[in-house]
Amino acid sequence: MPGAPPSDALLEVRDLSITFEGRHGRTHAVRGVSFDVAAGELVGIVGESGCGKSVTARALLGLVDAPGQITDGTIRLDGDDVLTMDARTLRSVRGRRIAMVFQDPMTSLNPVFTVGRQLIDVMRAHGHPSPEARALELLEQVEIPAPALRLRQYPHELSGGMRQRVMIAMALANEPEVIVADEPTTALDVTIQAQILDLLRRINRDQQTAIVLISHSLDVVVDVAERVLVFYAGRIVESGPTSRVFEAPAHPYTRALLGVVPRPGRAAVEPLAGSPPSLAPPPAGCAFAPRCRARLDRCVEDDPALDVVDGTPGHAAACWLDVSPRHEPGRTA
Amino acid sequence: MTEPLLELDDIRVDFRTRHGAVRAVDGVSLAVGRNEAVGLVGESGSGKSTLGRVALRLQRPTAGRVRFAGEDITAWRGAQLRTARRRFQMVLQDPIASLDPRMTVGAIVGEPLHALFGVRGAAQRARVAAALDRVHLPAHLAARYPHELSGGQAQRVSIARALVVEPDLVVADEPVSSLDASVAAQILALLAELKAEQGLAYLVISHDLSLVRHLCERVAVMYLGRIVEEGPAEQVFRSPRHPYTAALLSATPGARGADGARRTRIVLSGDLPDPTAVPSGCRFRTRCPIGPVADPSRRRCVEVDPVLRPSPRDRVAACHHAACHHTDDVGRLVDPEPRNVQEES
Numbered sequence: 001m002p003g004a005p006p007s008d009a010l011l012e013v014r015d016l017s018i019t020f021e022g023r024h025g026r027t028h029a030v031r032g033v034s035f036d037v038a039a040g041e042l043v044g045i046v047g048e049s050g051c052g053k054s055v056t057a058r059a060l061l062g063l064v065d066a067p068g069q070i071t072d073g074t075i076r077l078d079g080d081d082v083l084t085m086d087a088r089t090l091r092s093v094r095g096r097r098i099a100m101v102f103q104d105p106m107t108s109l110n111p112v113f114t115v116g117r118q119l120i121d122v123m124r125a126h127g128h129p130s131p132e133a134r135a136l137e138l139l140e141q142v143e144i145p146a147p148a149l150r151l152r153q154y155p156h157e158l159s160g161g162m163r164q165r166v167m168i169a170m171a172l173a174n175e176p177e178v179i180v181a182d183e184p185t186t187a188l189d190v191t192i193q194a195q196i197l198d199l200l201r202r203i204n205r206d207q208q209t210a211i212v213l214i215s216h217s218l219d220v221v222v223d224v225a226e227r228v229l230v231f232y233a234g235r236i237v238e239s240g241p242t243s244r245v246f247e248a249p250a251h252p253y254t255r256a257l258l259g260v261v262p263r264p265g266r267a268a269v270e271p272l273a274g275s276p277p278s279l280a281p282p283p284a285g286c287a288f289a290p291r292c293r294a295r296l297d298r299c300v301e302d303d304p305a306l307d308v309v310d311g312t313p314g315h316a317a318a319c320w321l322d323v324s325p326r327h328e329p330g331r332t333a
Numbered sequence: 334m335t336e337p338l339l340e341l342d343d344i345r346v347d348f349r350t351r352h353g354a355v356r357a358v359d360g361v362s363l364a365v366g367r368n369e370a371v372g373l374v375g376e377s378g379s380g381k382s383t384l385g386r387v388a389l390r391l392q393r394p395t396a397g398r399v400r401f402a403g404e405d406i407t408a409w410r411g412a413q414l415r416t417a418r419r420r421f422q423m424v425l426q427d428p429i430a431s432l433d434p435r436m437t438v439g440a441i442v443g444e445p446l447h448a449l450f451g452v453r454g455a456a457q458r459a460r461v462a463a464a465l466d467r468v469h470l471p472a473h474l475a476a477r478y479p480h481e482l483s484g485g486q487a488q489r490v491s492i493a494r495a496l497v498v499e500p501d502l503v504v505a506d507e508p509v510s511s512l513d514a515s516v517a518a519q520i521l522a523l524l525a526e527l528k529a530e531q532g533l534a535y536l537v538i539s540h541d542l543s544l545v546r547h548l549c550e551r552v553a554v555m556y557l558g559r560i561v562e563e564g565p566a567e568q569v570f571r572s573p574r575h576p577y578t579a580a581l582l583s584a585t586p587g588a589r590g591a592d593g594a595r596r597t598r599i600v601l602s603g604d605l606p607d608p609t610a611v612p613s614g615c616r617f618r619t620r621c622p623i624g625p626v627a628d629p630s631r632r633r634c635v636e637v638d639p640v641l642r643p644s645p646r647d648r649v650a651a652c653h654h655a656a657c658h659h660t661d662d663v664g665r666l667v668d669p670e671p672r673n674v675q676e677e678s
Binding site: 048049145159160161162189190191192193194195198216217218219223256257271272273275 | 376377483484485513514515516518519521522540542580581583584585598600601603604605
């Protein structure tokens with residue numbers, strides 16, 4: 001795969017395709033997605049609603065349920081194919097080797113059990129020898145004030161930020177190799193969001209836990225991830241080192257996405273017209289073509305594959321245009 | 334500021350809860366001029382939405398006055414209040430949830446015409462069509478139901494509903510926060526266009542600083558029921574004078590300073606204090622990066638509640654106020670190594 005890191009990948013996704021059967025036919029939510037996550041890496045996945053990022057995240061844990069169906073592809077965790085595992089093996093992998101943090105901690109935590117009980121249960125499920133002591137240690141690790149008190153409290157007694165810290169503690173409990181965090185800060189206020197992102201970054205750095213951070217906000221990912229994958233209409237349209245993608249975006253969609261965020265010093269927001277196409281069935285050509293200002297005839301018929309962007313190792317984009325940064329108008333080489 | 338349209342004067346709102354009395358808004362004054370956009374920024378629990386409800390007369394203040402176009406409407410009710418409502422309207426956060434699922438778009442947009450002016454039939458349909466056109470929606474959408482709309486279309490419908498009575502002021506509570514970035518940008522552009530073309534005034538309530546910065550001339554930052562900083566938007570964002578504003582700005586993902594460099598991220602400790610037990614002195618002191626937590630010698634922050642006043646550094650700009658005893662230190666917080674200021678301009 002162009003732009004892929006060396007094959008020492010911890011998590012290796014190849015040609016993943018996921019469809020949903022619905023009243024209006026079959027929606028191709030994820031269409032041949034391939035990417036790797038190396039041990040200890042922090043990778044961001046960005047895209048708007050319906051781009052396939054969350055269902056991809058769930059697939060990493062074997063959590064795609066009917067009417068969703070994985071129609072093609074492999075997901076290997078350290079060589080073991082997650083998609084062919086039986087239910088029992090999957091249960092032993094989830095939480096122990098790969099764990100997930102969801103967007104809304106209030107609905108992911110059980111309201112009738114204390115925080116301590118839930119933390120301990122997560123560890124007991126995988127046969128941890130001394131879960132009680134470890135539970136306290138985990139709350140300290142995620143910097144919850146008065147951890148001994150919190151263990152005895154119920155989720156509703158905690159603030160939103162604290163609940164998300166508890167979710168992160170639960171994800172960390174069995175020392176997984178990978179944590180998948182799906183919009184972990186979306187429900188939180190900005191100052192609390194900054195705290196949680198800070199915590200994730202620290203966990204990644206100090207414990208070498210690989211993190212896949214999924215967000216609708218390019219800005220959240222930019223501040224945290226080393227590498228970023230930009231999803232659009234079920235495909236990866238651009239991938240590369242975060243700083244590179246942010247400073248010299250190659251795909252017109254990434255450029256537009258960066259352009260629509262109001263920033264100091266930018267005179268006017270230039271909205272991206274229209275909305276993503278229906279994926280039932282997906283368009284024949286590039287899915288972004290109807291909204292693309294630089295569209296060529298070819299774009300409507302032929303879907304471009306992810307290809308290396310000239311000059312930067314690991315930077316790839318799926319576009320027929322010559323997307324090399326040196327050709328960007330108004331930019332001096 | 335231009336001639337004041339909406340004036341909130343020393344507003345206080347108390348709520349009784351199981352855990353004790355909560356002062357959601359604690360003595361706040363704010364004005365919105367004609368054709369002016371004012372941003373009210375703060376996090377959950379700051380009191381910004383309650384203040385917005387007071388402005389719309391949906392919430393009766395415990396104390397203080399609400400004036401609209403010079404008239405004191407604080408105690409207005411019934412028919413009298415309905416006449417005032419012709420002139421101010423609102424746009425809510427979640428467009429799908431705020432539209433009645435059993436009504437067509439045409440009926441939703443037409444309802445205020447009927448309720449406030451008694452306009453029905455062909456006259457109503459014509460004005461609905463004009464309102465849909467103003468928000469760039471095709472006329473045939475009038476026959477659709479909310480569940481058939483995308484999030485962006487639904488938000489345009491709620492803007493059309495607000496505009497159909499040709500109000501002077503629109504209070505928009507988190508108008509784009511439930512939308513994807515590209516759709517949010519479209520709505521933002523629409524709001525800016527309507528302000529320019531129709532001479533609308535906005536009170537924009539949001540946690541999103543970049544939205545406010547883009548749309549508003551003036552901004553007020555709320556924390557735990559108080560305005561802690563207020564001033565021209567560009568100036569507040571370029572050189573915040575309250576440490577909370579500085580922290581909010583730096584916490585905004587992708588935040589950039591005036592020179593385009595990434596801002597030093599100020600990570601505040603802890604959560605918002607319990608609103609039933611507001612800290613003594615400065616209410617921000619328990620999380621303040623330059624307050625007594627960092628420097629215990631700063632007793633004044635614990636003992637004296639700071640009032641909004643111009644920063645000593647901004648003698649010229651008297652319209653920029655902050656409620657902090659140590660405004661001079663905020664600049665250092667934002668930019669630990671100040672660059673040559675002249676280079677920026």
